[in-house]
Amino acid sequence: MPKSRNSDIDKECPICGGIIWGRGQNVVLEEANITVCDNCAQYGTKIHNSDSKNSRKRQYQKTYQSAPKKKIKRTQEIEVLEVVSDYASKIKNVRNKLKLNQDQFAQKINEKPSLLRRIEIGKVEPTIKLARKIEDTYKIQILQKTDSTDINIQDNKFKKKTDVSSLGDIAFFKKKGRKDS
Numbered sequence: 295m296p297k298s299r300n301s302d303i304d305k306e307c308p309i310c311g312g313i314i315w316g317r318g319q320n321v322v323l324e325e326a327n328i329t330v331c332d333n334c335a336q337y338g339t340k341i342h343n344s345d346s347k348n349s350r351k352r353q354y355q356k357t358y359q360s361a362p363k364k365k366i367k368r369t370q371e372i373e374v375l376e377v378v379s380d381y382a383s384k385i386k387n388v389r390n391k392l393k394l395n396q397d398q399f400a401q402k403i404n405e406k407p408s409l410l411r412r413i414e415i416g417k418v419e420p421t422i423k424l425a426r427k428i429e430d431t432y433k434i435q436i437l438q439k440t441d442s443t444d445i446n447i448q449d450n451k452f453k454k455k456t457d458v459s460s461l462g463d464i465a466f467f468k469k470k471g472r473k474d475s
Contacts, residue, residue: 300375328465374440377425381436388432389414404425 307330309323318329321338330338378384391401396414402406405424412418424430425437440455 305329307334308339309334375422375425375437376440377419377422378438381416381420381425383411384434384436385428385432386414388434392432403431404426 305318306312307314307318308328308331310333311332313327314331317337319332320327320329320341321335323330323338326336327341370422389396392399394402396410397407400410403424405422405427409418415421420436422437428434429436
């Protein structure tokens with residue numbers, strides 16, 4: 295009869311009672327170091343052995359270090375751009391000077407013609423990325439630098455209002471009221 299490896303077959307999982315095939319997983323469960331099957335390893339914190347092949351890879355990887363990242367000084371002023379107020383007329387004038395229809399104009403900047411129509415009407419303000427694309431392609435100025443005071447006003451515009459209750463708040467109040475009665 296061929297010899298069976300004791301390390302592979304004789305191990306029994308202390309949690310589920312199943313057979314542990316291979317090395318099993320070393321975990322810490324209720325302050326005890328135990329070897330469990332792969333399925334039961336999720337119930338504890340895994341312990342990584344230092345004598346495995348992976349430790350050599352880790353040591354090798356530790357010798358590789360990426361270049362240090364540039365840190366932005368807090369004293370530097372951040373350049374903030376915004377679209378000028380008369381962007382729609384500027385874009386329309388450039389398109390008319392070049393004698394292009396909206397489809398051709400949009401095709402040159404790889405955008406949908408419907409978006410360009412809404413921008414020319416003034417319904418949609420172009421994003422900074424799109425505005426840069428238009429500026430580079432058609433050599434017009436539709437972006438301008440803003441002051442830092444304008445940034446604070448814009449940030450406050452998008453903050454959640456705390457004095458208004460939402461539907462979830464109302465449902466919570468009703469549920470709380472039922473417990474009291």
